[in-house]
Amino acid sequence: MAIVNSAVNSPSAPRQAWEALRFFATIVVILIPLICCFGVLEAIAWRVGETRSMEDLARWQSRKLERMWRGGDGRSYLTYKVARVGLLKPQVIMLGQSRANYIVASMMKPYTFYNSGLTAWTFNQYRRFLELITADGYAPKVLFFNLDYWMFSKGFDDYWVERFYEKPPTHWEDLKVIVDELMKEPIVLLYRLPYANDLKGIYAVRYGSGFRQDGSLDPSVIPSNANRLDNDGINIGNPPTVLGAGFDEEQIVAFDRFVAFAKSKNIALIGIQVPYYAKVVNGLNHEPWAGIWREARSDSTRRYFEGKGVIFFDFADMPQYRDNPNNFVDSIHPGPNVVQDVMQRVLSDPRVRALLPNLQAG
Amino acid sequence: MSLSDPKYLVFLAATVLVFYLLRGHWPRAAMLLGASYGFYFNLSGYYEFVLFFVTAVAYTGGLLLSWSAQAHQRGMVFAACSVVLLAPLIVFKYLGFIFGIVSTAVGSTTPVLMLALPIGISFFTFAALGYLIDVYLEVIEPERRPIEFALYVAFFPLVTAGPIERGGHFLPQFDFGLQRFSSDRAIAACRLIILGLFLKLFCADTLVTPVNAIFADPAHFVALEKLFGLIYFMFYIYSDFAGYSLIAIGSGLLFGLEVLPNFRQPFLSTTVPEFWRNWHMSLSNWVRDYLFTPLHMHWRRNGNLGLVAALMISFLVLGIWHGAGWGFVLFGLMHGLLVTGSTLTLKYRDALASWVGTPQLIVRASRIVSTFLLVMLTFVVYRANSMHDAMLIYSDIFSNNVFRNHFYDHDAFNVIDIKSPTWLVVGAVIASYVLPSRGVFLEKQPIVVQMFAYNVGAALVLYGWVAHTAAPPFLYYRF
Numbered sequence: 001m002a003i004v005n006s007a008v009n010s011p012s013a014p015r016q017a018w019e020a021l022r023f024f025a026t027i028v029v030i031l032i033p034l035i036c037c038f039g040v041l042e043a044i045a046w047r048v049g050e051t052r053s054m055e056d057l058a059r060w061q062s063r064k065l066e067r068m069w070r071g072g073d074g075r076s077y078l079t080y081k082v083a084r085v086g087l088l089k090p091q092v093i094m095l096g097q098s099r100a101n102y103i104v105a106s107m108m109k110p111y112t113f114y115n116s117g118l119t120a121w122t123f124n125q126y127r128r129f130l131e132l133i134t135a136d137g138y139a140p141k142v143l144f145f146n147l148d149y150w151m152f153s154k155g156f157d158d159y160w161v162e163r164f165y166e167k168p169p170t171h172w173e174d175l176k177v178i179v180d181e182l183m184k185e186p187i188v189l190l191y192r193l194p195y196a197n198d199l200k201g202i203y204a205v206r207y208g209s210g211f212r213q214d215g216s217l218d219p220s221v222i223p224s225n226a227n228r229l230d231n232d233g234i235n236i237g238n239p240p241t242v243l244g245a246g247f248d249e250e251q252i253v254a255f256d257r258f259v260a261f262a263k264s265k266n267i268a269l270i271g272i273q274v275p276y277y278a279k280v281v282n283g284l285n286h287e288p289w290a291g292i293w294r295e296a297r298s299d300s301t302r303r304y305f306e307g308k309g310v311i312f313f314d315f316a317d318m319p320q321y322r323d324n325p326n327n328f329v330d331s332i333h334p335g336p337n338v339v340q341d342v343m344q345r346v347l348s349d350p351r352v353r354a355l356l357p358n359l360q361a362g
Numbered sequence: 363m364s365l366s367d368p369k370y371l372v373f374l375a376a377t378v379l380v381f382y383l384l385r386g387h388w389p390r391a392a393m394l395l396g397a398s399y400g401f402y403f404n405l406s407g408y409y410e411f412v413l414f415f416v417t418a419v420a421y422t423g424g425l426l427l428s429w430s431a432q433a434h435q436r437g438m439v440f441a442a443c444s445v446v447l448l449a450p451l452i453v454f455k456y457l458g459f460i461f462g463i464v465s466t467a468v469g470s471t472t473p474v475l476m477l478a479l480p481i482g483i484s485f486f487t488f489a490a491l492g493y494l495i496d497v498y499l500e501v502i503e504p505e506r507r508p509i510e511f512a513l514y515v516a517f518f519p520l521v522t523a524g525p526i527e528r529g530g531h532f533l534p535q536f537d538f539g540l541q542r543f544s545s546d547r548a549i550a551a552c553r554l555i556i557l558g559l560f561l562k563l564f565c566a567d568t569l570v571t572p573v574n575a576i577f578a579d580p581a582h583f584v585a586l587e588k589l590f591g592l593i594y595f596m597f598y599i600y601s602d603f604a605g606y607s608l609i610a611i612g613s614g615l616l617f618g619l620e621v622l623p624n625f626r627q628p629f630l631s632t633t634v635p636e637f638w639r640n641w642h643m644s645l646s647n648w649v650r651d652y653l654f655t656p657l658h659m660h661w662r663r664n665g666n667l668g669l670v671a672a673l674m675i676s677f678l679v680l681g682i683w684h685g686a687g688w689g690f691v692l693f694g695l696m697h698g699l700l701v702t703g704s705t706l707t708l709k710y711r712d713a714l715a716s717w718v719g720t721p722q723l724i725v726r727a728s729r730i731v732s733t734f735l736l737v738m739l740t741f742v743v744y745r746a747n748s749m750h751d752a753m754l755i756y757s758d759i760f761s762n763n764v765f766r767n768h769f770y771d772h773d774a775f776n777v778i779d780i781k782s783p784t785w786l787v788v789g790a791v792i793a794s795y796v797l798p799s800r801g802v803f804l805e806k807q808p809i810v811v812q813m814f815a816y817n818v819g820a821a822l823v824l825y826g827w828v829a830h831t832a833a834p835p836f837l838y839y840r841f
Binding site for chain 1: 382542543544545548549552812813814816817820821825827828829
């Protein structure tokens with residue numbers, strides 16, 4: 001390879017400056033197509049809402065009831081919902097994973113409510129979520145949360161640590177989401193762009209559904225196939241429906257720390273274990289290694305929760321819904337009708353009424 | 363930061379800017395040396411003392427050799443300096459392996475101490491040792507300027523992964539007072555860097571997924587998938603290493619420094635010896651010049667026996683240079699045997715082809731394919747996590763299993779899907795070195811073609827950067 005070594009005899013500064021200018025100009029001219037493509041990509045990303053800040057999107061969603069948001073990367077849900085909570089400062093919050101999805105604001109009227117489902121999976125993450133939202137002095141009056149048996153299993157945190165991202169995606173990661181989508185199905189995304197007025201986030205734009213203004217998820221249509229849940233990939237022993245001899249000490253400590261933090265902020269805690277489909281219930285009931293399941297449902301555990309000041313509602317096994325697949329999205333996700341009934345029962349409870357005396361529901 | 367990190371480009375740009383803003387040789391040399399040591403400290407922390415130690419020993423050794431008049435004295439100085447120079451490499455890289463062998467031999471169960479390896483120690487040690495050998499053989503005069511010599515060993519684009527420079531080639535270029543910024547030279551350098559980043563970030567990073575999966579758990583893949591995985595591995599290692607070398611060469615060119623090439627269309631080689639003349643050239647030439655040639659000269663009276671011995675020793679050293687493990691020993695020995703066999707039989711094979719009347723094109727094509735396959739098979743022991751895994755791969759691909767059509771379900775990818783982007787990448791890598799070998803150079807194409815190539819290449823590099831630094835997205839599925 002020959003060197004192009006243009007050592008000159010009279011090395012004047014203007015000559016060097018001219019060479020540098022020529023170099024940069026050449027680079028820019030050669031890369032003009034890329035720069036233009038970049039501009040288009042930025043425009044698409046802005047239209048889809050992936051590159052807008054979470055605070056900006058939180059304000060955007062508040063301006064119209066029908067607006068929905070759902071980003072392409074599930075790890076962005078936490079930062080988005082923390083931004084929404086920061087803006088709304090609701091009196092009541094529902095916290096948890098996907099089993100929290102269908103609890104809606106209308107159930108909590110006249111109290112302001114936000115559903116922060118799909119943001120936290122473990123007690124440590126619950127505590128951290130509260131730390132994030134109370135950093136500015138705000139605190140909800142009541143926190144409903146998923147309190148599922150598996151959260152007390154040994155090593156449960158390891159399965160979900162990758163999902164809890166406190167930092168929003170970087171601008172480059174946001175652009176990569178758009179590029180990936182354009183590489184996969186460019187026509188679909190470009191076709192859907194005109195519908196992005198009230199839909200933001202690549203998932204919402206792409207599929208037309210997402211988190212509503214109250215944070216709840218647009219409910220899925222439950223297919224009518226009766227055998228659907230037998231092969232839905234949820235099996236006893238695999239996360240999240242893990243097995244174990246009993247409650248793990250580390251998880252009990254994590255739970256205690258979460259409760260203690262909530263108490264320090266005067267947040268009342270109400271834990272709910274929403275129903276499972278028969279496959280899960282029957283499987284756990286007959287599984288010798290499901291001591292953790294039996295411990296979670298025992299009177300001693302109920303007394304333990306009460307001693308900690310946590311109101312616990314265990315609807316894991318509801319015979320009126322359990323055996324009918326039409327009541328479940330999948331084996332661990334009850335449908336909106338079931339959740340509605342569960343919340344009706346919860347909100348009718350005198351202990352809850354004492355905390356939320358003006359509730360219209362229940 | 364590695365050379366493929368975007369932070370490296372920022373560092374490089376800043377260093378180039380300061381270099382050309384400074385006037386005169388000494389400020390520029392000192393700045394480059396400071397930047398190089400800062401770069402190395404960022405990578406290896408306080409192991410920088412190893413770099414300094416090797417530099418000091420080689421520099422002092424060169425001066426001592428110049429002051430030693432008698433041959434006997436020169437020999438003693440050279441031997442002593444070489445041993446001291448190689449000591450850090452042996453301690454950090456091979457001592458654990460040696461202790462492991464001894465422990466196994468005596469039946470000891472004492473855990474073997476493994477030291478963390480200073481980054482690039484094999485490269486800069488060989489650069490320093492090569493200089494010392496050249497001074498001893500009086501090929502070059504010793505470098506008396508300490509800053510320039512230290513820069514020769516520590517020059518930041520080369521210090522971590524070469525190419526391994528030669529004192530006689532690199533040191534004379536250190537006359538920075540004369541260097542002027544040249545737009546043409548800078549564009550040529552950027553061309554090399556973009557190509558290097560494309561090979562490293564796009565090609566290598568695409569191929570690494572199936573390669574790592576197959577070598578991590580070869581039992582989970584059928585024979586045909588293992589075979590395809592080997593092919594991917596060859597293109598992966600070429601893309602990764604050649605890409606890195608191109609970035610280093612382009613970086614050097616920005617300062618007006620010509621760096622030795624490291625790869626020259628190696629997969630178009632018609633024999634294994636030719637492969638080594640075109641693969642990791644800076645290392646293979648080093649072994650040829652400083653080990654093979656002296657040994658062969660010393661044993662030339664033993665005819666072919668001397669040649670075989672020199673070749674086997676040279677390739678054994680070349681093998682263990684790559685790593686401390688039986689896999690690398692075997693890698694070296696296998697190549698020693700292949701090179702020996704090829705060298706001794708080439709004229710007979712040529713004669714046979716001529717006698718049979720095989721067209722040259724067929725001879726050449728078949729030799730290219732067979733050389734590629736032979737080399738590919740040797741890289742099994744190079745890459746496999748254990749000898750057991752290597753044997754598993756060999757036994758599977760050399761059995762009837764290669765014709766089985768039952769495949770395991772691999773969620774992440776389909777190894778042999780001909781429509782997958784993996785083959786596009788393999789094609790891109792092949793094009794990147796076949797086209798120049800045919801005289802098709804990008805810079806000689808119409809401007810529209812060049813612009814298209816550079817823009818696509820830059821876009822893929824940017825995508826590769828983000829994909830490399832961004833955590834894979836969590837596409838919420840169900841829970």
